[in-house]
C-alpha cells in the first residue's frame with residue numbers, strides 16, 4: 338500500500354488568501370522560523386526581541402515568496418518569458434523559480450552588484466543579464482525612473498511578465514510577500530512592532546497589507562539607511578514627498594532615491610500606526626556583526642538595518658522594554674561578503690607541526 342506523501346507547498350499553503358494560480362511554482366519557500374533573540378534582546382534592553390529568518394528561504398531571501406507568486410502567474414498567463422530589474426536578490430529568486438517553469442528572462446542588474454549575488458544568477462543560467470548604469474549606488478532618481486520605464490515598456494511590447502518586485506509594476510506577484518504577515522499572525526504575533534528593511538517600499542507595503550487582511554494589529558516600521566531614506570524622512574515630516582535626488586549609502590539593495598512604492602508604503606505605515614527610522618551605514622554594519630556574534634545569525638547588511646533601527650529607537654525612547662519587537666531578516670549574509678572581508682583578520686597558514694602550539698596558545702585566552 339502506498340504511503341500518503343506529504344510535501345511542502347511553500348507559500349501556496351495560503352492559496353486561499355493569494356491570487357488564484359493553477360501553476361503553483363514552488364521551491365518550498367516560506368514557513369520561515371521566527372526565533373527569540375534572548376542574549377541580544379537583554380543586551381539592548383528589549384527582552385521580547387524576535388527575528389523572522391527570511392534568510393532560510395530556498396535562495397536565501399524573502400524574494401522567493403514574490404518569485405513563487407510571479408512565475409506562477411506568468412505561467413498561467415502563457416507568458417514566453419519575464420523581465421525585471423534587481424540589486425541581486427530578486428534576480429536570483431526569479432531565475433531559480435523560472436527555471437522550474439522553463440521560462441527565460443531578461444534581467445537588469447545594478448553595476449555594483451556583489452559577486453555573491455551575481456554568480457548564482459549566472460549559474461542558474463536562464464536569464465540574459467545586463468549591468469546597467471543609472472541604478473544602484475551611483476544612480477539618481479531620474480535615471481532610475483527611466484530604466485524602470487524602459488523595462489515596463491519592453492514587457493508590454495514583447496508580452497513578457499514584468500517581474501520587478503514592486504507593487505507599482507507587479508502588484509499581484511508582490512502578494513507572495515503578504516505571506517510573511519500571515520505566518521507571523523498564525524504564530525500569534527499581534528500588537529508587536531515589526532521592523533522592515535526598506536528600499537523601494539514594496540516589502541513594507543506587502544507586510545502591512547498582510548496584517549490588514551488578517552486584522553492583525555502589529556505596527557510596522559520602515560528601516561532605511563540615513564544616506565537614502567526617502568520614505569522614513571517623509572514619514573518623519575522632513576521632506577514633502579517620498580523621493581530624493583541621490584543616495585549616499587553603501588547598503589546594497591536599499592539604494593533607491595525614488596522608491597516606486599514610496600507613497601503606498603508611507604500610507605500603509607501610517608495606517609498601521611508605525612513610523613520610519615534611519616540608521617547610519619556604520620551602525621548597520623555594527624548590527625550585522627552583533628547579530629552574528631551574539632545570536633549566530635549571519636545576514637546581509639540590508640537585513641541588519643532592521644536591528645540598527647531598533648537600537649536607535651530604543652536609545653531615543655520610542656521603544657519601551659515591554660514592547661514585543663520583530664526584525665524581518667530579509668536575506669542571508671552569504672550574499673554580500675564585502676562588509677565582512679573588510680573587518681576580519683584572515684587566518685594564518687601554519688605547518689602541521691606547529692598545530693599543538695597554536696591550540697595551546699588559543700586555550701590560554703579562554
Ligand SMILES: Cc1ncc(COP(=O)(O)O)c(C=O)c1O
Nearest residue numbers: 535536537538539540590667668
Ligand atoms: C535583502 C533585502 N532586504 C530588503 C529589501 C527592500 O525591499 P523593498 O525594495 O521592497 O523595500 C531588499 C530589496 O531588494 C533586499 O534585497
